[in-house]
Amino acid sequence: MVRSLPLFLLLLLLLSGAGIGGGVRLGNGGYEDWRLGTATYVKEFQSHPLNDGGGACGYGDLDIFRYGRYTAGLSAALFGRGGACGGCYELRCVNDIRGCLRASPTVVVTATDFCPANMGLADEAGGWCNFPREHLELSEAAFLRVAKAKASIVPVQFRRVSCDRAGGMRFTITGSAHFLQVLITNVAADGEVAAVKVKGSRTGWIPMGRNWGQNWQCDADLRGQPLSFEVTGGRGRTVTAYSVAPADWMFAQTFEGKQFVE
Template identity: 60%
Template sequence: MIDQSYPSSRACCTSLHFGLRSPKEPICQNFTVSSKGWPSNQQSYLHFSKEIRVISRRKGWSFSSLKTIISQRREEREKTRRKESHQVQIRILIVVAYQMGALKAMLLYLIIHQTWKITADDEEWKSATATYVKETNGSIVVEGACGYADLHKATYGKYSAGLSSMLFNRGSTCGACFEVRCVDHILWCLQGSPSVILTATDFCPPNYGLSADYGGWCNFPKEHFDMSEAAFTEIAEKKADIVPVQHRRVKCERRGGLRFTVSGNFHFYQVLISNVGLDGEVIAVKVKGSKTAWIPMARNWGQNWQSNVNLIGQPLSFEVTTSSRKTLTSYNVAPANWQFGQTFEGKQF
């Protein structure tokens, strides 16, 4: 937190921005800020910029640390504003429903339920950043650390993204779906803040040789999306290198059933699971041959699961569990004459 006792009137502009001072204080009367907390005139902005540099040096803060604090304060203020607004709305609705008499209870319930739902939905959004991979055709992020290989065949196509380690979670998030929208940038965000649904298909590695605000977008603990160029340009201007975004987890809508791609040899069996609906991310897999019981498989990497049991010549069934603990069993997905490299389709969540 910024030192509020710092003996300089210049600190007022900084403190106003972080919500630590009141504009009514005598020390603050020469400085003005906009509704979003930024300096609203040139004099205030110059003092603000200088004070930011002074405080950053004294506190040993990086620019990314300041941005994190700013973002957190903005979110806190916005949540407080929304809650206060909804509380007022509820009070008004109670009065109106009371005066209406008949059906007042039902009307009140429906409206308040919807109001609370909107509030909950708003609070699901989390802050992050996003960049894009400059592809020659601008359409896909190729391959990836989740093992999906050709993303078009895996049904993910251009709506795929690499995640920073904070979101990637060592590959367990592979296949999960995120709704992402560009926010808080009038120059780069498209009007109306449209959103896209992305599937986690790759890992965005950290680069600790660069600062988190200049090249080290995926450094821990940053939350970052490395998108395809085509998907990025649906939410932001192409000339923007990096934009602030909000994201939230959403249900994955898939066509067709789960896909099981088998690989390995006589001593090593591996299956890649893709096109997973619902949560998208898989936390447990079991395989069963016609001559075996259910065999738990171990995560090899991404969404590749392995077993050392020889299953050649047996029809195969799979039991898949998602992060919400929902389990789906697909019986006899692969026939007895299956071959390594083949893909088979099972049921869908």
């Protein structure tokens, strides 16, 4: 005799197959496949880069830079030495009746930090971010969208999705007379930045190198010149934002430029 599936399980399978439940289309018009990983969270009252505005991506205050409360630190297997910064992940808690919320709701988070390995501890007892584990250390707000607060570590399914950002890319300029550094935030589409070039009114296009996270740097004095930027995303698409900063720009100022469009 063939038994029928419970109604809630049938609905969950149908929604998963249709890509519904918080999923956002990738730039290639499809959806990335679900992968298995694990997730933990950091309590909001603890001093931690996810909450105090720091983090390995260099974003500073996450609210100012529009990343809000739904953020995550990634293990080394996912972080890619900063290449994953700004990327968006949809995830849901699975296969843990005691820890997961009913019906496996999803949440979309932005990668804003690195979760370092702790090789002195076993994988399931504090070494959650040990290589080659694919682990997401969520903000408390994000974790509570998919799992119960009493759970310490839960199995999850996750996938890369496109980032939905309001407004243009943001360029925060720092440096000195000897070098220029720019922090790039609020990136739509795949959310990542793979390469950057800068151009002054008296220069050609100058390649910038990743200093750390999403801080990009070149050894040039471009003071007194309007600045344009060429930004290449993680999936190879390039956007050129002309005259982002006027000639009288100053260090520590933030300017808004052209955005990736799906």
